[in-house]
Amino acid sequence: MHKNKKNYTIYFIMMLLFGILIYGAITEGERFSHLTVGNPKPGMNSFDMFRHILETNLRNPVTILLLQIIVILITVRLFSHAFKYINQPGVIGEIVAGIALGPSLAGYFFPEFTAFIFPSESLHNLELFSQIGLVLFMFVIGMELDFGMLKNKMNETLVISHAGIVVPFFLGIITSYWVYEVYASSHTPFLPFALFMGISMSITAFPVLARIVQERNMTKTPTGILALASAANDDVTAWCLLAVVIAIAKAGTVVSALFTILLTCIYILAMFFIIKPFLKKIGNLYANKEVINKSFVGFIFLILIASSMITEIIGIHALFGAFMAGVVMPGNMGFRKVMMEKVEDVAMIIFLPLFFAYTGLNTQIGLINSSELWIICLLFIFVSVAGKFGGCAIAARCVGETWKDSLVIGSLMNTRGLMELIALNIGREMGILPPEIFAILVIMALSTTFMTTPLLSMIERAFAQKKKTKPLYKKIILCFGRPESGRNLLSVARILFGKQLKQMDVVAAHYTLGTDLNPVKAEQYSRESFAPILREASRKHIRIDKRYKVTDRLNQEIVKLANGERNDLLLLGAGPRFMTDSCPTGEDNRNFNIPIVSRFTQLIKEKSMHLPGSLLREKLEWIINRVNSPVAIYENRDLRTPNRFFLLLNGDEDIFMLQYLESIFTNGVSKIKIMLTGIPDKDSFFEKELKKTVNIYRSKIKIIPFFSTETKFNYKTDLLFMSYRTCIEMAADYRIYDQLPSFLTIRPEVKKNEIE
Secondary structure (H helix, E strand, O other): OHHHHHHHHHHHHHHHHHHHHHHHHHHHHHHHHHHOOOOOOOOOOHHHHHHHHHHHHHOOHHHHHHHHHHHHHHHHHHHHHHHHHOOOOHHHHHHHHHHHHOOOOHHHHOHHHHHHHOOHHHHHHHHHHHHHHHHHHHHHHHHHOOHHHHHHOHHHHHHHHHHHHHHHHHHHHHHHHHHHHHHHOOOOOHHHHHHHHHHHHHOOOHHHHHHHHHHOOOOOOHHHHHHHHHHHHHHHHHHHHHHHHHHHHHHOOHHHHHHHHHHHHHHHHHHHHHHHHHHHHHHHHOOOOOOOOHHHHHHHHHHHHHHHHHHHHHOOOHHHHHHHHHHOOOOOHHHHHHHHHHHHHHHHHHHHHHHHHHHHHOOOHHHOOOHHHHHHHHHHHHHHHHHHHHHHHHHHHHOOOOHHHHHHHHHHHOOOHHHHHHHHHHHHHOOOOOHHHHHHHHHHHHHHHHOHHHHHHHHHHHHHHHHOOOOOOOEEEEEEOOHHHHHHHHHHHHHHHHHHHHHOEEEEEEEEEOOOOOHHHHHHHHHHHHHHHHHHHHHOOOOEEEEEEEEOOHHHHHHHHHHHOOOOEEEEEOOOOOOOOOOOOHHHHHHOOOOHHHHHHHHHHHHHOOOOOOOOHHHHHHHHOOOOOOEEEEEOOOOOOOOEEEEEEOOHHHHHHHHHHHHHHHHOOOOEEEEEOOOOOOOOHHHHHHHHHHHHOHHHEEEEEOOOHHHOOOOOOEEEEEEHHHHHHHHOOHHHHOOOOEEEEEEOOOOHHHOO
């Protein structure tokens, strides 16, 4: 404390002394004031001078650029979240945000605001920054290409991707006949205009397509893999084709462009046969490293910038050089992952929004001010969809895909988005695309991308309807002990059968043990036992048929009821940990780190085993072996609000569980994670049925391995479905059994001669 006071005293004396000395020196310097050139403006007081300084600083190019970035980033984030809310890729919202900031919206309704934030003299700086962002983005796109995936699917992807280029390219050239003379003849010769029209119809937005595939859980499906491979092939071909188109457009004729094309071929060969092997050797040094030193990162960026500069000088645009630099990066994913993490966030979060804003500032939707132009806009959209969607879908069907998968691939390949905007901006910068045509093509790019998600959902619904048949389930029997168990069983039945439960006959059965019970007491027990389930049934508008009996032959009565009335499922409630005959105790229990909830349920079981009529494994198996209808057993492990659902499959004998998915999804369940205990054998019955199910419920199913990081269960929200055979295998190892959430285990229907 004493030392702190001493330090403060020294500091105070030092500042006071030198403050006095500085003031004296400045006062003495006043004698030079008559020599000053450019004195402050006469008549300006201190506040006016301060305001003048602020106004001057606001007009500073750096201040304007920083203000523009702030406005752009905020607007882009808001639009991105809004579009994700309506199940559209966020990038569509970002593109629309750029247009909203331009003359089409903000400039039209708030011209003073646009003039202040985006003065015309400042747009050059914004353009330069957006071009840097595109260079970084194309570098990432090049690194994301998986040539291994292309090799594995080369035959199919070559047909699909190139059909998705040549068909719309041809239609684009034909379409240019109708618009060139009136709208473009005064800007550019026909050849470059027709070629840019063709390329604008041919591009697929690989990043947007990849994001849609990922969001719909199609990444590991055959259709998703084929679509990604085709889009990657399309990307490589389209950008090479764009380079040729740019060369021809700049040269004026095909013959004149041959020199540029020749230099481009030399450049590509050098990148693949000189730069790529060199980088591969260096990349091997970093294959297993999570951190790359700054010197090597600097070297990689040097290659990126040099490659972009060379292609700009050749005449095929810097973006192609950035793309090629990404393609030739070392192939090991450890290296690429580290490099992409360094570049992608900055490119996607900061620089790309600047490109969207710059595009929006040059897009004037108001120029489409006549019915003729809107007809042309609709024509462009129709031609682009017919060429890309139709070409890819028919090509996919020709190579052996089903109609459903072919239409899905066509829908995905029809996505244009960001990559289209990049090509359109190149055409606009070169003066090939007039403002009206540029605006129309931007609308076309947005429309074709926006329609992808709804189109996929429509295809899914259309083909799912063909699979539907009349309701398979007519009657269910619920047998419960405690009153609250009845309500729980009804809730589980509603999840399993969905909306069909309202059309089914629901029998709720409760038995009281002991034949010497007083009739008055029996009536009271009946009312109290059925009260919770009847309240729940009334709330859900489900009709309940009550069955109550006082008996000392509980198991026999349940079997008699199940076999005496034809039903689709006998649903039983079970005591906690009903599958285990004894609880692990002593040292072994401590070594396996059993969760608190499991230890709690273990204690419950120890007590409930002594309760008369509690249905544990021995009694349940006695019932199961004598009932021929399907039997389901529900074990409640403190389930409160079920909102996550899992289906555990363990081989061919579990395939029957898939039949319940259709009814489950009719009750508002949006997604089920299917857990596999192992990888299905190729072309096995299990794999074929699983693929068939995935194709029907594509966006609603996610397949994961059993006990992966995604299967960290929450006892209050998670419900697991599995077969009784699998349940027996899980119970064999109580360490696994204890980790499971509340579950419904089902034994399928058996023939009478199979019943013991």
